[in-house]
Amino acid sequence: MTTCDHEELHHLAAEAAKANMPGEEDVGRVASVFKAISEPSRLKILFALRQGEMCVFHIVEAVGGTQSAVSHQLRILRDARMIKARRDGQNIVYSLADEHVLAVLELTCAHLNCKI
């Protein structure tokens, strides 16, 4: 690969792509959002929280796995601002961070023709 004598059309697209490419930082931010919802165990937690807020005990009940594993995943989802937590006595009650989270999930599934 040294040069590419391809049609001028594609070259212009490449120029435009380079010019309009978001910075590393922005790309990373978008990627990290998708990454947060790209793991089955985390996705299950989000699906579970569609029903409303729940404490860890019940999340574990709903999604399976160990308390520790779920707790670690909750931390990741929380860091990604997809869920929020509040303490209620001995329990920590989790819920979806805002309506955008669910919207992204459902819109994506609809667009990609996933029956969820």
Added chain:
Amino acid sequence: MTTCDHEELHHLAAEAAKANMPGEEDVGRVASVFKAISEPSRLKILFALRQGEMCVFHIVEAVGGTQSAVSHQLRILRDARMIKARRDGQNIVYSLADEHVLAVLELTCAHLNCKI
């Protein structure tokens, strides 16, 4: 953790969550779609292809990295049906698989308030 004497409300949510939890297979399918677009290098390729179809040479030019690395990522995006390819002489020309891909990207960015 043995029992959870939490409010009945949360318990009902847990029951509903378990009942409405999609099967392992469906969750995995959704997760794999998100995974395909959760890596910065792949995300850049998709952003580049917003401008229109491009051959590998120009994609490399637009997103950076080596030809080999880009080619590997193109394979992954193609396997995930997010991009499609056609041969044009010596070149392979790639483009977004359909309008849904772009829609998901843009909707997500809009919802998450990412200026992309």
Added chain:
DNA sequence: TTAATATATGAACAGTTATTCATATATTGA
């Protein structure tokens, strides 16, 4: 204060993944 419950977390390990390097395949022009 002590015991029990609920949740979080650090370290270690296993599995996964992105990149690199070398090389292979395919197309074109001479």
Added chain:
DNA sequence: TCAATATATGAATAACTGTTCATATATTAA
């Protein structure tokens, strides 16, 4: 057919990620 160009790919390595195990923290009830 041969050389050059464009792209793909297998293997190896390094980095990352999810789970487990043991343990720590925080709250409540006794």
